[in-house]
Amino acid sequence: MKYNFDEIVPRQGTDCYKYEGLMDLCGRTDVLPLWVADMDFRTPPFVTEAISRRLGQGILGYTCGMMSYKEAICRWVKRLHGMDITPDMVSYVPGVVSGIFLALQTFTEKGDKVLIQQPVYHPFRLVPEATGRIVVQNELRRTADSFEMDFDALRRDIQGCKLMILCNPHNPAGICWSRETLQRVASICAEAGVKVVSDEIHCDMVLTGHEHVPFATVSEEARDIAITLQAPSKTFNMPGIVCSHAIVLNEALRKAYFSYIEGTDQDLGNVFAYDCARACYTDEGDEWRQQMLAYVEENIDYLAEALPRVCPAIKMIRPEASFLVFLDCRAMGLSHAELEDFFINKARLALNSGAMFGTLGEGYMRLNVGCPRSTVEQAVKQLAEAYRTTDFTDYAD
Numbered sequence: 001m002k003y004n005f006d007e008i009v010p011r012q013g014t015d016c017y018k019y020e021g022l023m024d025l026c027g028r029t030d031v032l033p034l035w036v037a038d039m040d041f042r043t044p045p046f047v048t049e050a051i052s053r054r055l056g057q058g059i060l061g062y063t064c065g066m067m068s069y070k071e072a073i074c075r076w077v078k079r080l081h082g083m084d085i086t087p088d089m090v091s092y093v094p095g096v097v098s099g100i101f102l103a104l105q106t107f108t109e110k111g112d113k114v115l116i117q118q119p120v121y122h123p124f125r126l127v128p129e130a131t132g133r134i135v136v137q138n139e140l141r142r143t144a145d146s147f148e149m150d151f152d153a154l155r156r157d158i159q160g161c162k163l164m165i166l167c168n169p170h171n172p173a174g175i176c177w178s179r180e181t182l183q184r185v186a187s188i189c190a191e192a193g194v195k196v197v198s199d200e201i202h203c204d205m206v207l208t209g210h211e212h213v214p215f216a217t218v219s220e221e222a223r224d225i226a227i228t229l230q231a232p233s234k235t236f237n238m239p240g241i242v243c244s245h246a247i248v249l250n251e252a253l254r255k256a257y258f259s260y261i262e263g264t265d266q267d268l269g270n271v272f273a274y275d276c277a278r279a280c281y282t283d284e285g286d287e288w289r290q291q292m293l294a295y296v297e298e299n300i301d302y303l304a305e306a307l308p309r310v311c312p313a314i315k316m317i318r319p320e321a322s323f324l325v326f327l328d329c330r331a332m333g334l335s336h337a338e339l340e341d342f343f344i345n346k347a348r349l350a351l352n353s354g355a356m357f358g359t360l361g362e363g364y365m366r367l368n369v370g371c372p373r374s375t376v377e378q379a380v381k382q383l384a385e386a387y388r389t390t391d392f393t394d395y396a397d
């Protein structure tokens with residue numbers, strides 16, 4: 001490997017949310033942080049070099065998303081996902097969550113219903129709630145080893161909604177939705193007159209044997225109702241740069257959304273944003289991406305081998321994309337509050353509580369394996385020891 005993903009890059013004392021937020025999350029700081037969805041790998045050198053070049057120019061002035069930025073995005077989505085788009089279909093948005101906010105502002109009003117599919121990335125609920133929309137919680141259905149969509153429930157719940165927020169690939173369960181599933185979502189939403197914001201931030205991190213299908217490409221219906229949100233930020237470990245983009249194929253939808261984005265001055269990235277995106281969406285970027293994913297996949301293999309051995313009641317949902325692993329801990333027989341207590345106070349591990357993703361996430365915890373192998377090994381060691389020494393039949397005592 002050209003890049004060293006084993007390297008420990010110290011993050012304490014650097015305003016790093018994963019560390020600074022520990023007291024709020026866990027009530028203590030002597031825990032191993034495996035929560036916030038950024039990676040502990042060094043941001044790739046071609047990104048930091050692009051920033052250095054920009055700094056060297058000497059003026060940190062207003063900067064705009066040049067044609068070359070949008071062309072780089074077009075080439076990238078064609079290369080990775082076979083998606084044919086032109087630069088006019090692309091707009092910078094500050095973040096994917098901001099893109100969701102901007103879509104809510106453009107296409108819905110206060111009091112309108114917005115459908116999400118829980119368990120799901122919590123801002124899908126928080127942003128509509130904060131803007132006075134009514135959140136309709138369509139539930140995914142548990143399968144033996146993951147989750148799937150329940151189309152009858154979706155058809156029922158979508159009635160009266162204005163917008164659906166889709167997570168594709170899905171966070172926290174790491175599912176790459178199939179073309180057939182997405183076609184059914186498109187036809188249900190089109191029939192109900194509902195637009196779909198497809199959050200595809202994890203789409204460039206598909207793992208072996210799986211495929212990302214962009215929602216907007218599955219049918220004519222999908223094309224006409226889709227607002228796609230993507231970013232180089234997760235894949236290339238630079239969410240602090242704040243650089244995402246929207247792709248809208250339908251002209252009327254695009255006019256409405258992009259003019260709201262421009263009118264509210266949200267299409268202006270910071271001085272580093274476009275350089276960073278351009279640096280990632282290259283051959284060199286793709287090489288780094290593939291090496292990073294191979295490493296993450298080995299972390300997942302390590303967990304898959306270790307967990308049944310050291311804590312058999314914890315079942316891992318093997319992610320099909322990205323570096324987040326959803327752990328089904330229901331067989332431990334603990335209440336959700338006890339489960340959180342076990343991870344924090346017994347195993348001394350800071351994971352994301354499954355409950356934050358919705359009621360269906362109770363009994364689950366989300367573990368971030370975008371980190372050096374030694375961190376995953378340390379986590380398994382702490383978990384094994386806590387599991388071995390805890391009396392689960394009488395946990396409260």
Ligand SMILES: Cc1ncc(COP(=O)(O)O)c(C=O)c1O
Nearest residue numbers: 037095096097098121171201244
């Ligand atoms: C599904 C999903 N969407 C959006 C985000 C955040 O995106 P941004 O930082 O661009 O707002 C995350 C981060 O974890 C995520 O998992």
